[in-house]
Amino acid sequence: MAAYELQDGGRQAGRSIPLDREERSRWSVIVAYGLLAAATQTLLVNYAAVTHDAAHHFGVSISAIGWLAEIFVLVYVILAIPAGLVLDRYFRPGLIAGAALTAGGAFLRLGGDSYSWALIGQVVAAVGQPFVLNGITGLVVVYLVKKDRTTGIAAASAATFFGMVVGFAAGAALPGAHNVRTLTLVTALIALAAAAYLIVALAMVRPLATSMEEMPTTGGLRSFRAAWGNPHLRRLCVVVVIPMGTFIALTTYAQPLLEPAGVSEATAGIILALTTIAGVIGCAVVPVWAEKRDRELNVIAVGITVTAIACLVLAVIPGVATGYLMMLAIGMALLPALPIVLALTERHAPDAEGTAAGLIWLAGNLGGVVVTTIVGILVHHSATAFIVLAGVTALVLPALRWYGRLEQRQP
Structure with missing residues (x-):
């Protein structure tokens, strides 16, 4: 009976596990x-x-x-x-x-x-x-x-x-x-x-x-070189920067941006809670559907497009009703981009999963800092802030095509 011996520090060293049955x-x-x-x-x-x-x-x-x-x-x-x-x-x-x-x-x-x-x-x-x-x-x-x-x-x-x-x-x-x-x-x-x-x-x-x-069997600089040296991962970092940045900026400044249109603090809190719930549902369902049909990049592109359009709608006709509808659409469409990118990371960076995930999360958080800072400067000019958010978000589409060309060359 064949067996595999686990050897990593902290991975149940010394236990033999039979491999002649499906796990x-x-x-x-x-x-x-x-x-x-x-x-x-x-x-x-x-x-x-x-x-x-x-x-x-x-x-x-x-x-x-x-x-x-x-x-x-x-x-x-x-x-x-x-x-x-x-x-x-x-x-x-x-x-x-x-x-x-x-x-x-x-x-x-x-x-x-x-x-x-x-x-x-x-x-x-x-x-x-x-x-x-x-x-x-x-x-x-x-x-x-x-x-x-x-x-x-x-x-x-x-x-x-x-x-x-x-x-x-x-x-x-x-x-x-x-x-x-x-x-x-x-x-x-x-x-x-x-x-x-x-x-x-x-x-x-x-x-x-x-x-x-x-x-991975080693860590340290070797893991970092394996992760950063992977062209798929570098391009995925570029792809994920703005979607996470846009979502963080919207959740941070949704209330003051919508306040001039009559959206109260209590109402904004409900909108944000429902937006997050919509994102939770989207994260649980959309990536699995996309992976089964090999449509991951298409789904991200749709999410980016929906978010950009939603921001433009909020710039032109802000209000309680549009606040609910557009923010729910953003939560459902945009948040699934993160688990999709993480799944692609697991697929393309098998030699440094932890470091690769760290780079993705780091890129997203840096995007949050940059986009939130931009929106914070424009927080008293709601229409301008939403238009800028729409334009910044749309910048992901060329980056997505850039990554897609690499995917097409992958054997």
Whole structure:
């Protein structure tokens, strides 16, 4: 009976697994990972839904509360590549470290009822985020058979965005400055439960024996060179920059951009929640459909076109009704681009999954910084801001064709 010996540090070394039977995907690990990925985003928006209440509770400015979310983006930009290198060399230990940092940071915020403790805890949780999010492509390789990997990436991506919905819902359920500490405790318990579940799942569920042959055996600069030296990955980074940047900018400034058209803060909150839910549904369904029909690039192109048109509509006829319709269309059409790109990354960068995923997320976050900054400058000129967003978003189409030409040359 043939057997494959697992050898990686942290990948159940020494266990022999028979290969003469067909293996099945380990979906329980993907579920556990999805819950933890969702928890990272719940912590990211923890105080966003109660910005004014949190500012009053901690006795700080609105801008200071904003930093409790912005710190996640800043830390990710710094640690995206280092975290990917660690995951490529020590996959399971790196993922466990991310889970521990996420839960530890969430509870560290309860060390004292002050802004300083909240900021310190958010920083620690933010350090854990890249170790969690960068693990998505490596995880599907280790625990899913090939035919299920696109579905796994789509489900995990949908769960990640659903974490934002949970964060907003928790804030809406616990309004008022007197409930800020309770809200912090609730989200900390969510993070702890998700982290514990993933750690137990990684310990109890064995990886697929055959898939271990596809995982990188070295990390460090070799993994980075393998990832960045891949022309598919470099072009995918260019493709993903603007879609993620556009979505981050819209979720950040939707309310002030629509306010002149009579959209209240409460209404804008509902619009953003529904937009995210639409994106979750799109992420769960659209990438799988596209992969089965070999239409990934077409779907991204449609999403870009829909988003550009929606921004133009909001520039010309802004209002409550168009706000709902156009933002829902953007969520459903644009967000699936991320899991599609991650699935293409897993397909084309098999020698450095963690580093490759880190580069994709890094490109998206950098796009968020750039596009959000542009929109922030134009925030008091709503029509101009939406027109600029439409034009910037449309720039992805030439980049998509540029990537498509490389796909056509692929044997």
